[in-house]
Amino acid sequence: MAPSGNISIVLYLFKRLHELGGDFNLSALDLLPDAGLYWVGNCNELNAAYAADGYARIKGISALITTFGVGELSALAGVAGSFSEHVPVVHIVGIPNTIAQRNGLLLHHTLGNGDFTVFQNMSRNISVTSTILNDPHRAASEIDRVLSACWVKARPSTAGLPTDIAPAEIPAAHLDTPLDLKIPDNEPETESEVVDEITRLMYNSKNTIILADACAIRHRVLDELHELVEKTRLPTFVSPMGKGAVNEELEWYGGVYVGDVSRDEVRQRVDDAELILYVGGLQSDFNSGGFTYRISRKNTVEFHSDHMKVRYSEFPGIQMQPVLRKLLDKLDYSKVQTHSVPDVSNVIPHKVQESVSQEINHAWLWPRVGQWLREGDVIITETGTSNFGIWETRFPKNVTAISQVLWGSIGYSVGALQGAALACKEKYPERRVILFVGDGSLQLTVQEISTMIRHGLKPIIFVINNKGYTIERMIHGMKAIYNDIQPWNHTDLLSLFGADPSDAMSYLCKSKTELENLFKDEKFSSAPYIQLVEIFMPWQDAPRALIKIGRVTASLNEGSGSG
Template sequence: MADETTIILYLYKRLYQLGIRSIHGLPGDYNLVALDSLPKAGLSWVGNCNELNAGYAADGYARIKGISALITTFGVGELSALAAVAGSYSENVPVVHIVGVPSTIAQRQGALLHHTLGNGDFSVFANMSRNISKVLVNITDPTIAAREIDRALTACIVSARPVYIGLPTDMVERKIPRNGLDTPLNLSLHPNDPEVEADALEVITELIYSANNAVILVDACAIRHRVVDEVHELIDKTQLPAFVTPMSKGAVDETNPRFGGVYIGDVSRPDVKAAVESADLILSIGALKSDFNSGGFSYHTSTKRTIEFHSDHTKVGFATYPCIGMKSILRKLLDSLEFSKIRHSESAKSNPPHLANEEAEKSEGDEITHSWFWPHIGNWLQENDVVITETGTANFGILETRFPKGVTAISQVLWGSIGYSVGACQGAALAVKETDPSRRVILFVGDGSFQLTFNELSTMIRHGLKPIIVLINNDGYTIERMIHGPEESYNDIQSWKHTKVLETLGAKEGEYENYVVKTRQEVDDLFKRGNEFSKANVIQMVELFMPKMDAPRALKITGKMSEKLNARMEA
């Protein structure tokens, strides 16, 4: 009937309405019938190499599109994806995890089915996902299926967290009313209490007017909870210096003269550290003070002199305003501030844009070192590039790179799952292909990390994705060497023939290029090739050799901090 649809089509069409065009995951017998309906909703199937990679890819896709979906099968499939989904939960990334589960009849009977623990308990795996899902629903009643789907998807977007939807095989094609699809999901945030918000706004305004050298510090949740536009407007109208953290790199236009650099506590460059810590007021937006994001918890900033804007509360000094979300209060602040009353100080001005690059160019030798490479590539990056960096040297090295306007940075600083970046690159590259194919996607990954998830390059090849993959060959797990056991065998890996990987995974002649660079001159020669390299219409692998024991400045400091934190014993 025209006024009916199936449960699976209702779900898929909602995903389509939210901007999703491709679904990541793997087939399994409990989700096969559900996969049959993807084309009917205008959705494409990706088909990853394994569920872990699929989860990483869904994370990368969501960071470009704003939401993604992942389909796995019951038990063996969903558990394989959990490390990736947990990373999305940790880092506030909205991923819809759809799990095909055995029929409601089999569940009621406690049938001894494959992919179970053999004990008749069909809830055990969903319960494992409960603490890494904002909402967990199992579709067992068609009369409320549409409502449950809408509830889960709304929570996914609004909370910027993964949700879990369990879909039994006998529910997939059950008919339900389709009229709900005519009404868009209500994705509006819960309104702030007007009286409490007005009180907070008054206090914040007075603090800003009385400050002599205020600064803006932007963190990850400003991106995840969609206040980047408000942040840029705040910077432009107040003309206050703005700094980012490792997790929010790329959130602020780094060509803006008010951009001051990356603040990481004691790991910061000296000029950045001095500018932030000398400020008499810090407007902190979306803070997420994890160890690697805060320089091993080494912030030297005063709570009394900090205003924290969060998605679900606001803090002014030691006072907390519960349920006063930053989206609303930042907008009201922008509409009410008299910007002529805001004072500025030279002590908090932004650092010279090319300081790190000038230092790098002065370094001697032709060996490719981290201190030379990362500032140097800022000259090669282009506006609107998508830059993905792996947990390891790349995550820390990219902090020294000055981005052109519009660059999107993808990394996993908090969850820090080694191998994440290759899957995330596939997801991000697919999202870019769907939205703006003119953007370049560039992956920086170490040789150790690459070995965990390299097979996802075959998915990129199959879907005609064309990222530039810069593989840093430094003979093992350098990030671990910087923390502990620099010469221990557990930080070593088997050497691979990286220039054979694309061909081995099925790339045909003319569909790929390989490059090997071992000197600074070879790096520059490659970057100068223009469209032949920088905008080539093929997937490219660049094997870039660096010394085994070399590391970015920030990683060397953070590694020592981590070793001390790991060894700390109770008093």
């Protein structure tokens, strides 16, 4: 029940945020504790946006608050990434009072032209909806609308909160009505037609596979997806952005499909399928192997959050969650034919295993990481070699993978680590949170390690020291100076940011044996406090997939005339 009497608009907003499920990256506002929220306080607004993104991928939704103009624009690159990758983040902007807006005063943080809408207009294309809460009488309904849209559409929303409106009071009874977070019902007749046709196709196909992608995770259909996989026992594959969407311990898990960048046995198995059930597809360049998917519309059913495609027919407005639920209820599973899958495992290739070289290379590292991972881990990989290397691992059950394959903002992972680690501390304290980041990417957002230390977070941070931007070298400029960086003493970072030496540890690994011994160290693996591991790797070495996709991307760049 809501408190009796009135409630300030800002407290109403915070309580609605709390109703959605958790803490948020907010500034030091006095009313946060009254709403059950917790102040984080990031080092800058861009990092806060990255952290909000990482937090939302664990808890379901998040929010950040910035000041008007300078703060909100600093955050927009991060918010744009959340929009691109279908992550629900509420961006709250503290804006000047309504009198200043009406009079067009030349306040600080403005462009000096009296236009107080210019920054909101910049945000419109990266928000599913937005509002400025200038009218107290409509504030409750506008807050509810913006928050509901953010959740249902799984994309950012923006709310401007004027300083004189924030303390204004409205009836607290508004809180008695829960937020409406239900997706609209599909049109029944069309939905039935879609389900019937998919059922017919599945019964007639002798070779059906399931391909899970990013939007299966973002639009919350994993329960239905898991049930479909386990009841049909169909060969199941994931895209890079779909990594972690299904239980990779299942015997019918077949690996990561990335078009021509896939392992040969995976590519052949998917390309030869008679019917593909493609759930939550997002065919960006890196996610599709440089647009080299070989799946045709004639043998594909696409499940999306706002439409369905069944072979050559498209059904706008028909949402995948209810379609999957009705399909699961309708199927006669004895009529669904299944087949074997490629053998994908964390076995280190024989040639690599037998090598006498102690150099840590990608062909050895990623299968070994797969052996070391545990059920329930959260693993974050940076836009770089790590993003491509993680494709070579087979996860234990319930591993969550966080990366930014589509937006690809370098430095994202460090901020996202802070948000994800905070979310796990609150909701899943038994889960390890692990980051793999390159030495180049780390330099963009390294100060968030300070925030992690301040909040007692316990991530394991692996810094890959390969002397610069290897992903860029693979695309263009292998020896170019613009892909070089100033080397850092990474093992000094935790002490630099003020970590208590008894509550933090750093390690340096220059050989396979050193890293192997660390993986076998139970205290290290139990993640008792924040830890940083610097891994030295050859500067010209890269994961198999990155080498392939680097060539494809370079070719696409040359063909399009881009740099």
